Every structure is written in C-alpha cells, then in structure tokens.
Amino acid sequence: MKTIPLLLAILFFAACSKEADNCSQYGWIPIQGAKYLGKSSSNVSGQNGVFYDVSCIFNNSCYAINKIVASKDGDTVVLKAEYILNTCTVCTQSFITQTKTYSFVPPGDGTYYLKWDGIANRVDTVTMP
Structure with a gap:
C-alpha cells in the first residue's frame, strides 16, 4: 500500500523534470568575432594554451552561447x-551580442590552425614548443 504513493511521487517528479527539459533547444550559430586574449603559462599537464573571447549575435535575449565545439582534422x-x-521565458526582442571564453589546449607540441565557423578567411596559427 505504501508503494503506490511512492510510485506516484516518483512519476510526478519525473514529469516535472521532463517538462523543464522541453524549454531548451540547441542549434548552431555563426561566430561573429574571436578576440585573442593571450596564452596561459601552463595547465595541469604542463602544456600551454591560448584563450579567445568568442562572440555571436542573437536576435533576442532567449538565446545564449552554450559551448564552443572543436572538431579536429x-x-x-x-x-x-x-x-x-x-x-519557456519572455524575451527581449532586440539584437544581443553574447560572449564566451574559449581555451584551446593542444594535445602536444606543434603548429595548429584554428578556423572559426562564420568568420570567412580567418585562420589563427598556434605554435606550441
């Protein structure tokens, strides 16, 4: 008899969390700018990395940069x-620039070329000793 209220409570909370997940949608947006911030002195593995402020322009305040995704070739x-x-929220209907800091830590020494989706003809060269 005690299991029925427990099961109902579990189903209720599971339904609440699913409803909250329905508020988020994901997609891709072109990068509008990437400002070089500098190089780190080291990280936990002893390698250097570089940092950028990456910016995107959205048409309302309900959007935000979730993350910067790197694909290597x-x-x-x-x-x-x-x-x-x-x-699931009310949005300000005006163009908004969002910025997120991205750090690139190469897997090893060498020269790497960073291409930014949305910024035509820009390639940043990162050389690690």
Missing part, C-alpha cells in the same frame, strides 16, 4: 558555436 581545428534557446 590533423593540425586544423574547426570551431563552431552551439547555442541554447530557452523557449
């Missing part, structure tokens, strides 16, 4: 911006 790294859209 040899020594070239293509960087894309994933957005998150909150569909």
